[in-house]
Amino acid sequence: MTYGDSGVVERITPWALGAAVFLLSMASASGSIGVETTQPAPVPVVVAAASGVAAFFARRSPWPLAATAALAYPWLLMWPAAAAASYYAGTRLRRRHLWLYTGGAVVVIALGGLVSRLSDSYRAMVAGTPANMLLIACALLGLPVVGGLWVRARRQVIEAMRAQVDQLRREQVLRADQARGQERTRIAREMHDVVAHRVSLMVLHAGALEVSAPDERTAEAATLIGAVGRQALGDLREVLGVLRSQGSARVPQPTLSDLDRLLEQSRTLGIVVNRHDEGGVRPIDHSAERTAYRVVQEALTNVHKHAGDAETDVFVRYLPAELEVIVRNRCPVRPDALPGSGWGLVGLRERVELAGGTLAAGPLAEGGFQVLARIPAA
Template sequence: MTYGDAGIVERITPWALGAAVFLLSMASATGSMGVGSTLPVPVLAAVAAASGAAAVHARRSPWPLAAVGAVAYVWLVMWPAAVAASYYAGTRLHRRHLWLYGTVAVAVYALGGLVSRWSGGYRAVVAGTPGNVLLLGAALLGLPLVVGLWVRSRRQVLDAVREQARQLRREQVLRAEQARDQERARIAREMHDVVAHRVSLMVLHAGALEVGAPDDRTAEAAALIGGIGREALGDLREVLGVLRSQAPVRDPQPTLADLDRLLDQTRALGVAVNRHDEGEARPLGPTAERTAYRVVQEALTNVHRHAGDAETDVFVRYLPAELEVVVRNGPSAETDRGGLPGSGLGLVGLRERVELAGGRLETGPRGGHGFQVLVRIPAA
């Protein structure tokens, strides 16, 4: 059953109970399912309607229904309201109020027996003899009260089981989060001890080479390597901050405004890169700009690794609702540059990043004329 179905049942049940109490009360008062009364039908219908109306609100408190049921039973031996009141007393009342209800109910049934005995006739036989009074009290008071208590106990057990299950789920989630945090801290330590140390050594050696370079070209290359290494350290510190659940320790991540600097660094490494902007440039959402920058960065890294001498074109197209980025390189005269190792997961991670931003990524060869990376990202 869905939550919507459960809500409909919750709303319908009180009214269905009220209708059932009304119909059974009329059957009891007219003699079909009880002792018939000689009162006018409108009077009987009014008492039955009062019983049904009280039954509709019995979930809030059984006392109004108990009061109506007591009057109806003593006056007319009308039993449905009394049965419903006893059931709801078992499900709703606490111990002290339950004892009070039981005492009053026993007194009401005894009074009903006396009134029936004084009335004489068929009513005295059915509801006025001591044996029948005890039997009716057990059937109309004791049995529904016991059923109500059983239902209440069952609900309490089920609620306790559900709460225990929720507690276990919360503890499981907490343990999983603790394990995740510990693993992230361990990875952060490993990255700091291994990767950061080696990149720092690279930057130091590049600085030493720049100072002692025999010519200007070597000094420029050493300065470029040192600058890239320092940026890599900044990126690494940011990643370590994320892994440690700390705030980033550097400036905001690069966006399209930093794209020219990235292209200049790539050109300094010997890759011919041309930038083409199409459409009216406009500010975009930070996610779109960061994703576009990372796409170009990864694509240029792959060009440098696999087709270092190939001319590359970078297209940034501002479409009405999207930003399209295309990185297209021509064929290379060189073979794959095996000296630059890679994880093999660059494009996989790039696809995940683009899809998280709500975009799509297309990659593939251009029919023997190089390789192309095409990305479309929502501009918002």
């Protein structure tokens, strides 16, 4: 049963119970499933209606229904209200109140038996003998109370199981978070021990080369290498801080406003880089700008590695629903190209696809290489 179905049942049950108690009470008073009453017709109708109304509110408290049954059974031998009250007493009442109800119900059944015994009619035979009084007590008190107690125990077991499942789910999430935190710490430690150490050595060697450079051009190159290395160390330090703090810190991420600085670094290394902005320049989502920046950064890194001082064009096109970034150089791959990890474009494609875009990279027919990314930026 779905949650919606359960809600419908919860709303219908009181009405169904009230109607059932009323109809069964009328059937009992008419003799169909009980002893026919000798009272005038309006009396059983009023008592049956009162029993139905009390049954409607029995889920809140069984006492009004029990009071109605205490009147209906001894007077009219009308039993449905008593049976329903006993069931709800089992589901709702605590131990002391349940014992109080049971004692009162025994008195009511005994009183009904006594009234029946004193009457000279069919009722005396049905409800006035000790054996029948015992059977009626079991039918109207014992079985409904036991059924109510079983239903309450079952509900408690189900609630306990649900609470246990929720607890296990929370513990599983906590263990997963702890495992992720430990893995992030391990990655941060490895990055610090390997990458940070080697970048630091690069910065130190660049500083030494700057001091002992034989010419001005070499000194400028060493200065730039040292500056880029120190910037890389700063970025790495921020990333390590995020990993160690499990993402609680927020590192400022580059956007398209930082693109000119990135291009200037490549120009300082001797590459002619031309930037072309096309379309209506407008503010777009920061995640799209960050992805576009990383596309240009990785593409320029590949130019440095594989194409030397090839002239490169960077196109940033603001399309109606997308941001298109193209990085294109027209120089074949150098024979002395620096080795790469082979994962740069793979990781870049994954980054673009996570942003909902597409990335295509490959050699041009006339020579050179092109990286093209389309990133949603509505």
